[in-house]
Each structure stands twice: as C-alpha cells, then as structure tokens.
Amino acid sequence: MALHLTSSIRGRDAILPQGHERREFHVRARVSMTSGAWPEGLVCLAGTAATWVGAHRSRMARSQRSRRSNGKTSEVFQPFWEGFAVQPSWHERALDVAEVPGAGRGWVARRQVQKGELLLSIPRVAAIEVDMDEDMEGWEAELALNVLRRLDRLGPAADPRLRQKHELQALWQDYAKTFPEAPAGAAFWPQDAIITLGWPATVEQLLAYSQQIQESAQWVSGNGNVPRDAACWAVSAVITRSFAVDDEVRAMIPLADIFNHEPRSASSDVHEVAWSLEGDRFEVHAPQTVMPGEEVRICYGEESAAELLAVHGMVLPKNEADYLEVFESVEDLVAAVESICGAPRRDRLARLEAD
Ligand SMILES: C[S@@+](CC[C@H](N)C(=O)[O-])C[C@H]1O[C@@H](n2cnc3c(N)ncnc32)[C@H](O)[C@@H]1O
Structure with missing residues (x-):
C-alpha cells in the first residue's frame, strides 16, 4: 500500500484599517492510496485534511460572494477617501473598489462614466513625490526613500535630518498595508530565473533593469538604514504604483494607484486623457466611456511584455503595445x-x- 498525501498552502494576510481583515488561501490537497484497506489513523488524517480544505473553500466562496454583493472591499477604502480629502465626495463618487479576477483590486464604475469625466481629484499634499528632471535616473531610489520617510520606517541609524513628521503619516501607514507584501517583478528575481526565460533580447533587458533596481534598493537600504527586504518592498511599491504626471513629477497618489493597466499602443486614444496636475491637486479623468459594473482601466504607458514582466511580474494574454x-x-x-x-x-x- 502506498499513501500519498500532498498538500500545498499559500496564505497571505493583510490587516486593513478599522479592524477589517482579509485572508486569502490557495489550498491544494490530494490524498490517494494504491491498494488495501485504510488504517484508521490515516482515515482520520485524510478526513481532517478534507474537512479543512472544504472549510477553507467555503470560506473563500463566502468572502468572494460578499465582496461582489455588498461592496465591502470598497467600504474599506472610505476612510482613505475621506482622510486624504479626495473629491468628489465619497457619496458622489463614480467608482467602487472591487476585486478584479486576475488583477487584484481595481476601480469599477458605479454608473455610466463619460470619457473625459473627472474621476478622482486628490490634494497634492496627500501624495509622495519626486521632481522629474529630463532623463532623471534613480528616481525609484529617491521616491522609495521618500515613501519610507512618510511611513516613518527609517532605521535608527538613518540621518536624523531625513526623519519626517506629516499630518497624513498614520493614514499612509494604514494605506501602505494594502500594498502587496513582496515584490513580484522579474527585476527582483534571481539571475538564474531571469536567464531561464531564454529569449536573448528579453534576458539582456531584464538583467540590465534588475541590476538598476538592485542598485536602487542598495542605496535605499544604506540611506534609510533599513534591511534589504524593506528597501526592495519600497522600490517595488514605487515602480508598480507611482505615475509620471505632466512630465513634472513622479508621484505615489493614494487611491489613484488602484487603477489597473489597459495595455495600448501609442496610436490608441486611451493615451489622450488620464493624469494631470491642476494647481494643488492631481486629477484623473476617464480615458473612455465605461458602462456601470465595468472596470475603468488606464494605460500606464506603452509597456512591452518584457517591461510589464520586469516591473509587475505579469504577462498579459493580449498586449497591443508589445513589439519586436x-x-x-x-x-x-x-x-x-x-x-x-x-x-x-x-x-x-x-x-x-x-x-
Ligand atoms: C497600480 S497597481 C493597481 C492596483 C492593484 N490591482 C491592487 O490591487 O492594488 C498595479 C498592480 O496591479 C496589477 N495589475 C495592473 N494591471 C493589471 C492587468 N491588466 N492585469 C493583471 N494585473 C494587473 C499588477 O499586480 C500591478 O503591479
């Protein structure tokens, strides 16, 4: 008789503000036996595993149902919307945060949204920025260090002049808990893993980008006096969640970073409208008309498959911006x-x- 009990569990917990807790489990379990009767202990073990898997499955199904039906995911963001003084008011907003299959969370239209309509207006003081000079290199490192400063996460031996107290610090600390815990981009993969991709041009491009990102993380770790993991987390957060606005600044803008990417080539009109800096506020306008219940996506830029893999760790099934x-x-x-x-x-x- 041979018994195979294989199981793999990947869990991720994220504590959200106001006591909301999100748990995601991916459970795979298989119990099989080639011959003979089941000894009692093993029956128990298999039974326990099956019940455990079943319980988690139904818990997942329940939480997915509730996310869809009562907009709980969106409510989690209400304190951020109000705390960061986003306009229009929470009750007049055109969008809800929802779980989007295969893309984490995204902004979904609550009613029909017209192309060009103002969706979010966020005070500049709520954002974390760096100025963008022409050809500015190393913005990732500077912006990542600014994120750690805003979160008050610098290490004890960091230059005291870098320390920052900010009226929105506590809110930012809560908001940052909604970010992924670990980098997914290929820029953070070990070199051997990048090399296994095989296509020479892509491997070369990813190795060069990975070196740039690792150097940025090294710089952040040194200047912020934080462990390497914390530096990588901050660098990954800024490369995946910040945007260049009007070629002037690169900014982490709370709530505006929930828009998912619509891959488009330069010839598409989705490029026409999205981000702008109007006086002391950042604004996001709808890139196209969207029906109620549909997701509103913006184009992050003309990103090839290799670039998306390097930064976000994703490869999209269809990407009209990809090129050879x-x-x-x-x-x-x-x-x-x-x-x-x-x-x-x-x-x-x-x-x-x-x-
Ligand atoms: C700026 S954030 C967008 C919000 C994010 N989905 C969330 O849950 O916070 C960028 C990240 O969203 C995911 N993402 C964005 N666009 C996507 C797409 N078209 N398909 C799959 N994932 C996407 C990737 O993980 C990416 O790193």
Whole structure:
C-alpha cells in the first residue's frame, strides 16, 4: 500500500484599517492510496485534511460572494477617501473598489462614466513625490526613500535630518498595508530565473533593469538604514504604483494607484486623457466611456511584455503595445531599404523627413 498525501498552502494576510481583515488561501490537497484497506489513523488524517480544505473553500466562496454583493472591499477604502480629502465626495463618487479576477483590486464604475469625466481629484499634499528632471535616473531610489520617510520606517541609524513628521503619516501607514507584501517583478528575481526565460533580447533587458533596481534598493537600504527586504518592498511599491504626471513629477497618489493597466499602443486614444496636475491637486479623468459594473482601466504607458514582466511580474494574454525591435533607428531602416532596392540612401532619408 502506498499513501500519498500532498498538500500545498499559500496564505497571505493583510490587516486593513478599522479592524477589517482579509485572508486569502490557495489550498491544494490530494490524498490517494494504491491498494488495501485504510488504517484508521490515516482515515482520520485524510478526513481532517478534507474537512479543512472544504472549510477553507467555503470560506473563500463566502468572502468572494460578499465582496461582489455588498461592496465591502470598497467600504474599506472610505476612510482613505475621506482622510486624504479626495473629491468628489465619497457619496458622489463614480467608482467602487472591487476585486478584479486576475488583477487584484481595481476601480469599477458605479454608473455610466463619460470619457473625459473627472474621476478622482486628490490634494497634492496627500501624495509622495519626486521632481522629474529630463532623463532623471534613480528616481525609484529617491521616491522609495521618500515613501519610507512618510511611513516613518527609517532605521535608527538613518540621518536624523531625513526623519519626517506629516499630518497624513498614520493614514499612509494604514494605506501602505494594502500594498502587496513582496515584490513580484522579474527585476527582483534571481539571475538564474531571469536567464531561464531564454529569449536573448528579453534576458539582456531584464538583467540590465534588475541590476538598476538592485542598485536602487542598495542605496535605499544604506540611506534609510533599513534591511534589504524593506528597501526592495519600497522600490517595488514605487515602480508598480507611482505615475509620471505632466512630465513634472513622479508621484505615489493614494487611491489613484488602484487603477489597473489597459495595455495600448501609442496610436490608441486611451493615451489622450488620464493624469494631470491642476494647481494643488492631481486629477484623473476617464480615458473612455465605461458602462456601470465595468472596470475603468488606464494605460500606464506603452509597456512591452518584457517591461510589464520586469516591473509587475505579469504577462498579459493580449498586449497591443508589445513589439519586436527590428531596426534601432530610422537610419538603419533606410539602410536596409537601400540594400534591398538599391536606391541612394540620401534620397530616401530626405523623402522620409519630408513626409
Ligand atoms: C497600480 S497597481 C493597481 C492596483 C492593484 N490591482 C491592487 O490591487 O492594488 C498595479 C498592480 O496591479 C496589477 N495589475 C495592473 N494591471 C493589471 C492587468 N491588466 N492585469 C493583471 N494585473 C494587473 C499588477 O499586480 C500591478 O503591479
């Protein structure tokens, strides 16, 4: 007789404000026996495992049902909406936070939303920002350190001048508990795991990005006097949840970071409207008309599959922004055309420029 009892449990707990607690379990269990009668102890063991799995399954089903029917997920965000002074008022909002299959939480329309409509207006003082100079490198590290400062999570030996007291500190501390606990992006994977992806251009791109991100985490860990894990958490939070606004700043904007990504190419009109900085408030406008119950997504940028994998650890089934680089520059393209057609290169370039 052989008995196989295999089980794997992955759990994630996130404590949310006001006593709300979310538990997610992924349970897989299999009990099998090839021959003979079941000894009593093993029957008990198998029975216990089955009951345990069943109980967790029904608990999951119950919580999923309630999320769908009574908008509890959304209510968890009411104190944040009000505390961060988001407009329109909570009762007049057009959106609800809901669990979206395969994408965590997202913003779902409570009523029909018109393209261009103002969805969220968040005071600038509620955001955590860095200025973006042209070609600014290393913004991830600076913004991650600012996040740790706002959360009052710097280590004891950090420069005391970095310490920050802020009226919204406690609210931010609660809000940050809703973020993923660990980075998922390929930038945080071990090198061997990146190499197993196989496609040379992608592997090269991911290894270079991973090195940049690891250096940022190193810098944050040193300057913030925090363990490496805490630095990686902060860097991952800023690369997955911050946005460049009007080419001026890169900002972590509470509640606006719940929009999921709609992958679009540059030619799509979804690029036309989303973020802006209006005086002392950040605004998000609807990128397109959305029916009640549908999710409102924004386009994070023209992100290829490799870029999404590097930052978010996700590969989307369909991504119209994905591309395969064939020529590095217009000159290379023209040279290739010239070699095929035999026409003089200068003529071709002039014609291309005139067009
Ligand atoms: C800015 S947050 C969006 C809110 C997030 N879903 C949440 O639960 O807090 C970005 C993260 O959402 C997830 N995400 C965004 N767009 C997605 C999409 N189109 N498909 C799957 N996951 C997505 C990824 O985990 C990504 O790192």
